[in-house]
Amino acid sequence: MKPAAFFRTAALVTAVALIPATTATMAQVDGRAGPQFAKLFAAYQRIKASYVEPVEDEQLIRGAIDGMLSSLDPHSAYVDGQSLERLNTLIDGNYSGLGLSVVMDDGAVKVISPFRGSPAEQAGVKAGDYITHLDGKLIYGGDLDEAVAQMRGPAGTSIQLTIFRPGRDEPLEVDVTRGVIELEPVTHKLEAGNVGVITVNEFSADVGRDVLSSWNELQREAAGRMTGLVLDLRSNPGGSLDEAVALSDLFLDKGRIVSQRGRARGETLLYDAETVFRGDMAKGTPVIVLIDAGSASASEIVAGALQDHRRALIMGERSFGKGSVQSLLPLGRDSALKLTTARYYTPAGHSVQEGGIKPDxxxxxLSDPDLAKRSKYQMRESDLRGHLVNELGLEDEALEADKQTDPRFKLTAEELEEQGVEDFQLHYALETLRRTTPSSVALRD
Known part of the structure; x- marks a missing residue:
């Protein structure tokens, strides 16, 4: 994809991606900033004249831009070259590599989530892992784009990841064979009792229509007698804002879906139901939405909309908590600023920034044998250095309550395996729907 075409692509909302701005307003430079610019220029001159080795202007200017943006928040960045290529990949959803969603956290490459069915997931890489070495070479303190470039490569080739997993004393060394990552955005399956499961792995183009097609196929398989639906958004880092709105609209026939609010004109936008699809495709069918700490941005938009409109029961774990909007502001033909310009809000006016979506x-x-260890060090937006603070404020006690043990959930991973339960959260959702009648809690219409 050419750079010019890239800037015309659809909006993205992910844990590490962006939403292009509808308008870009150039702020006037505050006159009081003059002395600060003088310091910047003086530093540039001193470095050019006195550094032990000659330094190219491009390196110094890029460093200055990176420094300005890194002082803001974890999602603002300067993008060009490989950075633009990575964003193209988020849109195309097709590349050779490991299949990981990662972010730079305090100089370390941290895994938000492996894509389902990817080589990384099959090799046992988990959300919250820190990747410290690639083929024995230390990458801590390096550049995220360089690390991602090293992890990519021709399908069939392998790379060794050295992983620090919180809760384990020793690092893990994992060999992963690269594959062609052709993300299947939407999959579906009809479970016993005519309960459907639609899994959305990422919000790429046409996800809304794909979910509608999956629902129609499930209806045919169930001979029109669907008794419930699980919408699985776990480990979904996000994608297209338009598709998040479209997916929400499939289940809503009125009201607000999401709003975004920013300082600049044009950055405050409202998205309502009945603008993409008409009516509720599953009207009368109880719906459960599954989320976890890897569910971010677009996933949180959908979960928040269906929760606030009482159209679905939200189940699982508190989501990632990325409630900010990034806009692509071009700086030239092949570079841009990815700048945080707004926050987004659920229909009830709640910001998911920091706190995420709290499940009902x-x-x-429980089927994860490392649950106790990983939960203690689970990463969310609030764990990222420099993250935006929720302007309404969040009580630490409310977040800590998520970690309290629920007496209903005592089975171990080994006991569940003996019972044939490989995915406890999905199993619990299915069993809930099998016990649900149209007038009970899972419908909440």
Whole structure:
């Protein structure tokens, strides 16, 4: 994709991606900033004249821009070259590599989530892992784009990841064979009792229509007698804002879906139901939405909309908590600023920044043998250095309550395995829907 075409692509909302701005307003430079610019220029001159080795202007200017943006928040960045290529990949959803969503956290490459079915997931890489070495070479303190470039490569080739997993004393060394990552955005399956499961792995183009097609196929398989639906958004880092709105609109026939509010003119936008799809495609069918700490941005928009409109029961774990909007502001033909310009809000006016979406029923993933260790060090937006603070404020006690043990969930991973339960959260959602009648809590219409 050419740079010019890139700037015309659809909006993205992910844990590490962006939403292009509808308008870009150039702020006037405050006259009081003059002395500060003088310091910047003086530093540039001193470095050019006195540094031990000659330094190219491009390196100094890039460093100054990176420094300005890194002082703001974790999601603002200067993008060019490989950075633009990475964003193209988020749109195309097709590349050779490991299949990881990662972010730079305090100089370390931290895994937000492996894509489902990817080589990384099959090799056992988990959300919250820190990747410290690639083929034995230390990458801590380096550049995220360089690390991502090293992890990519021809399908069939392998790379060794050295992983620090919080809760484990020793690092793990994992060999991963690269594959062609052709993300299947939407999959579906009809479970016993005519309960459907639609899994949305990422919000790429046409996800709304894909979910509608999956629902129609499930209806045919169930001979029109669907008794419930699980919409699985776990480990979904986000994608297209338009598709998040479209997916929400499939289940809503009125009201607000999401709003975004910023300082600049044009950055305050409202998105309502009945603008993409008409009516509720699953009207009368109880719906459960599954989320976890890897569910971010676009996933949180959908979960928040269906929760606030009482159209679905939200189940699982508190989501990632990325409630900010990034805009692409071009600086030239092949570079741009990815700048945080707004926050987004659920229909009830709640910001998911920091706190995320709190499930109606918190269900731990008991089938994960590392649950206790990983939960203690689970990463969310609030753990990233320099993250935006929720302007309404969040009580630490409310977030800590998520970690309290629920007496209903005592089975171990080994006991569940003996029972044939590989995914406890999905199992619990299915069992809930099988016990649900149209007038009970899972419908909440």
């Amino acid at each position: 029923i918190a269900v731990p993933q």
